Amino acid sequence: MRDxxxxxxxxxxxxxxxxxxxxxxxxxxxxxxxAFAAIERAFTIWPPSGSLSGVTLAAIGTWLVAWxxxxxxxxxxxxxxxxxxxxxxxxxxxxxxxxxxxxADLLQGR
Amino acid sequence: xxxxxRDLITVLHGMGFGALFMLAFSGAIGVIYATAVAGTEWAxxxxxxxxxxxxxxxxxxLAWLAVLSGAFVIYPWYRxxxxxxxxxxxxxxxxxxxxxxxxxxxxxxxxxxxxxxxWFSPIAMTMVAYVFIKYGPQLALHRDMRNAVLGFxxxxxxATAVAGxxxxxxxxxxxxxxxxxIVLYVRH
Numbered sequence: 001m002r003d004x005x006x007x008x009x010x011x012x013x014x015x016x017x018x019x020x021x022x023x024x025x026x027x028x029x030x031x032x033x034x035a036f037a038a039i040e041r042a043f044t045i046w047p048p049s050g051s052l053s054g055v056t057l058a059a060i061g062t063w064l065v066a067w068x069x070x071x072x073x074x075x076x077x078x079x080x081x082x083x084x085x086x087x088x089x090x091x092x093x094x095x096x097x098x099x100x101x102x103x104a105d106l107l108q109g110r
Numbered sequence: 111x112x113x114x115x116r117d118l119i120t121v122l123h124g125m126g127f128g129a130l131f132m133l134a135f136s137g138a139i140g141v142i143y144a145t146a147v148a149g150t151e152w153a154x155x156x157x158x159x160x161x162x163x164x165x166x167x168x169x170x171x172l173a174w175l176a177v178l179s180g181a182f183v184i185y186p187w188y189r190x191x192x193x194x195x196x197x198x199x200x201x202x203x204x205x206x207x208x209x210x211x212x213x214x215x216x217x218x219x220x221x222x223x224x225x226x227x228x229w230f231s232p233i234a235m236t237m238v239a240y241v242f243i244k245y246g247p248q249l250a251l252h253r254d255m256r257n258a259v260l261g262f263x264x265x266x267x268x269a270t271a272v273a274g275x276x277x278x279x280x281x282x283x284x285x286x287x288x289x290x291x292i293v294l295y296v297r298h
Contacts, residue, residue, distance in 0.1 A: 007248055012241045012255045019237035019262060023230050030226045048186030056181060056229055063233055081254035088258060092230075092265055099226040101219050 010074030013084045018070055020088035020095075022063025027098025029055040035108050111296075115289030116187055120281060123184055127176035128274050131231070134169045135267045138235075139260065141165060142242060146249035146256040159246060166239040173232035173266070180273075185225065187286050203284035216283050220276035228273035234266040 033040045033051040043054025097103045113121075141162050145154070154162075192202040199206040207217040238259050242249070249256040 006251055007245060009252050009255055011244055012252065015237045015240050015244075016255070016258045016262070019233050022233045026226060026229055026233075046182070049181055050189065052181055052185060052225055055226070056177075059229065060233075081252065081258070085254055085258050085261075089261060092262070096227065096230070096265070096269075099223060099230075101222045 008074075008076055008078045009081050010077040010079055011071060013079045013081050014067060014070035014074045016081075016088050017084050018063055018067035020091040021066040022059055023095040024091035024098075025062040025095075026055065026059035027095035029058050031098050031104045031107060034104060111294045112291045113294055114287050114291055116184075116286050118292060119179070120184055120286045123176060123179045124274070124277050124281070127172050127179065128270065128277065131169060131172040131176055132267075132270055132274060134165070134172070135263070135270075138166060138169055138238070138263055142238070142249070142256070142259055142263065145242070145247055148247065148250065154247065162246075163239075163243050166235070166242050170232060170235040170239045173235045173270075177228050177232050180228065180277075181225065184286055187288065188221070188280075188284075201288050203280070203286055206284045207280075213283055216276075216280055220280055224273040224276040224280075227269045230269040231266040231273075234262040234269075238263055238266075 029043065033043045033055050040051045043051035043058065045057065046053035098107075145162065148154075187203075189204045190202050192199055192205050196202070199209060204217055204221070207213045207221075241255065241259050245252060245255065249259070
């Protein structure tokens with residue numbers, strides 16, 4: 001069987017890192033909206049859902065912009081996926097912790 | 111036999127989108143792992159490969175439907191503010207939960223965690239579907255990428271389990287009710 005041409009890992013790495021950035025941003029935005037009334041008001045772009053509307057749309061926007069930018073940069077490159085994975089999972093874990101209310105309260109000194 | 115419109119939409123959100131998405135996880139892990147392990151040696155028929163891709167795209171679509179319906183349709187009903195003087199809080203689930211220290215935690219921990227963590231699932235599964243479509247059997251040649259994809263799938267499963275579990279309990283203690291009654295069955 002003929003070996004297929006090996007694709008560069010850049011596009012996959014861009015998708016992985018961008019997803020982690022999106023999740024991390026969601027955690028940051030959620031804590032910021034909880035901690036500061038001004039940020040909560042700014043994120044309330046659709047009042048029936050409150051600040052959740054802005055927090056989630058901003059996180060999705062951050063994710064998609066990060067994906068677009070990284071994809072452009074790494075479209076035909078091979079990158080160090082080990083380092084990308086370490087960074088991605090670190091952001092993913094911190095993002096998960098930031099969504100956990102007791103941890104978010106702890107950060108805010110409550 | 112009747113059901114309120116809001117109950118029906120909540121069931122669609124939880125059981126139609128969320129539970130179906132949860133059920134699909136074992137298949138997703140199997141598809142990704144089998145493809146990545148067998149690699150380019152595995153002569154998967156084009157039709158089977160197309161089915162695998164559709165499976166993961168469907169999972170991502172279910173995840174998006176679940177979070178969007180939850181955040182922008184059901185959540186506003188859940189957090190509706192009761193008019194001053196309201197004593198029956200049955201139509202105001204968040205207020206009902208917060209009215210007692212015995213149930214307040216279901217909102218303060220359950221809903222506040224669920225409403226944010228669940229968004230990890232569609233983001234992660236969209237990435238997983240993209241990487242699988244882009245690389246397919248070549249994931250065997252990119253072991254770190256395969257590991258990341260499986261790791262994100264596991265995180266998406268955890269996030270969905272948290273959201274689904276708390277969603278079930280929240281709907282038990284303070285169900286989202288209201289809207290027109292829909293007649294499902296009449297016994298003659």
